[in-house]
Amino acid sequence: MINTLRILTMLAWRNLWRNHRRTLIMLGAVVIGVWAMIFMTALTMGMVNDMIEDSISALPGHVQVHHPDYLDDPNITNLLPLPEEAIADRFRSAGFLAWATRIKVPAVLSSERESRGVTLLGIDPQREEAMSFVDYSAVEGRFLEGPDDAGIVIGRKLAETLETELGKRVVLMSQDPDNDIADRGFRVVGLFSADVQAYEEQYVFAGKKTVQDLLRVGDRVTSIVVLGDDYRDVEPVFAKVSALVDDGVTVSRWMEIDTYLGTMLRVMDGFVLVWVIVIFLALSFGLVNTLVMAVFERVREIGLMLALGMKPSGILGQIVIESMMLLVTGLTIGNLLAWATIKPLESGIDISVVAEGMAMMGAASVLYPQLRFEDVILANTVVLILGFFASLSPAWRASRFQPIEAITRVN
Amino acid sequence: MTAVRCVDLCKTYRQGDQDIKALDHLSMEVEEGGFVCLSSPSGGGKTTLLNAIGGLDKPDSGEVYIAGERIDNLSKGNLAELRLHRIGFVFQAFNLIPVLSARENVEFVMQVQGVPASERREKSLEILEEVGLEGLEDRLPSEMSGGQQQRVAVARAIVSNPALVLADEPTANLDSKTADGLIDLFKHLNEHHGTTFIIATHDQRVMAYAKRLVRMLDGRIVEEIDQNAA
């Protein structure tokens, strides 16, 4: 058994190098294929990661708690039943990476020239630092200083649209729970910028206490937002939060709140698999072709081995081993090449040239390729497993040769 | 004990719209320790007969027995097993695996049989020396002359002491001195190990040695000469 395996391996290896040129061409194809699989996956994953992390570690967090009706109708009447203090008591010592309570309602912001519908976020800036897309230090002017800050921070883009600027006054208008108009003048104390341009137009930040007073909701909030360690692994956080809150509220994962992002993540994961398989299909044509040619050239010696008493399975094994050797060699070089080309780029690729368009999709202008272990494993596994099956057919045909016909075949 | 028994073998090939009887109701028996030469004009059916005996080709009708066991209806796997362990082959057309050296070719059958490396090495070097190829052990077939390749093939056929050796023109391509050497080797194995030989040949020297001479024509045995007395 070991003996047979040894001779099969030896024959496979020598046969592989018998036609140098053909083997090298095929090897090159495998190397480039695998490199392309891993490299493209790393870029895609880097991009997705960036978008998602920017978008969700930002506002939605990983898990949120709301009044059951709030997600359909994000309205100030759909407040959480618990007062802030009670929420804080439960969440404070639960060990989340970060958590915060917010009031998030639709509002209209007006300058003396223009009005825009916006999403008003009443926040406690200290609590939000870990999960805001706003880089506090990059805010023009200043960010909010506490829950009872009297100022308002708006996006640069919105300021342009409203034709207002730092230090000017704007009027914020919304409704209180009794459907009465609640409005108040704010001074613009800070202008933030965001990687995602839409955010600059949509979100305005005010102190949570200030907003609670304005909307006459006392110490109530609309949302609890919790940030865990890994956005791909929200279930533990989800379970923990669910255990902390009473029935009668809705706990949601980020992909349920931002269905667009959730779908995108799934689409991108699927895209990676499709990409890997498409490259593999291209490779497998070459692989099968190479093997068919190799078998065709060796009809007589295959016949000889069968005639001398080697079992058909030995012939099958020989061809499959040869194919696997080719693939493993190609994979090794391809993986190294991918690693060598991705590593130097991990500090970021400047894609600002095309970033204008990308920013709309929620991508940053610097792309950080992400070489993930599981993607490398995926690419290698696909090539090995499918390559194994692809080589079975020529190998099978070779093993079915009639020894005498094969041995007397005139090539 | 009979080593090989063929009963009423028929094999017909179609060439164009002509039927060629490669074996025509042929029956033959070879005793254990026999040394039989098959001779015929080209196309007489020698190779076809050897293939039928070696389980490489199924006759259209008739029966083949090796050491009393019927083999013409065995499965592929069992036939492979039989060839591997009990028969040494020298083929007429093609004999050596191109990527293996002389020594590795000789070791091939033993290696598939599962003989340990050291024993293989010892036996193969010894037999290569006997067929006069010492020093050429590491040559690839493409680096050897036709006669040298032929000797490697013979060495492989006899190295693991099979009970039966089927050789198709083993001395073709050989000068008379080397041919005589091989014949002596066959003789030695035949006499000391009781190996049964069935050799298809045109070579007068081999025929001269054979204990029994079988002349064929168009798939039939036309003459059998017992030379034992000689």
Ligand SMILES: Nc1ncnc2c1ncn2[C@@H]1O[C@H](COP(=O)(O)OP(=O)(O)OP(=O)(O)O)[C@@H](O)[C@H]1O
């Ligand atoms: N695969 C085949 N297809 C068609 N005809 C065949 C085939 N093999 C052998 N024959 C025919 O069968 C007959 C016997 O052939 P065989 O090879 O047994 O003769 P042989 O005695 O070995 O001849 P040689 O001395 O030339 O080797 C020949 O007429 C040959 O043409």
Ligand SMILES: [Mg+2]
């Ligand atoms: Mg012949």
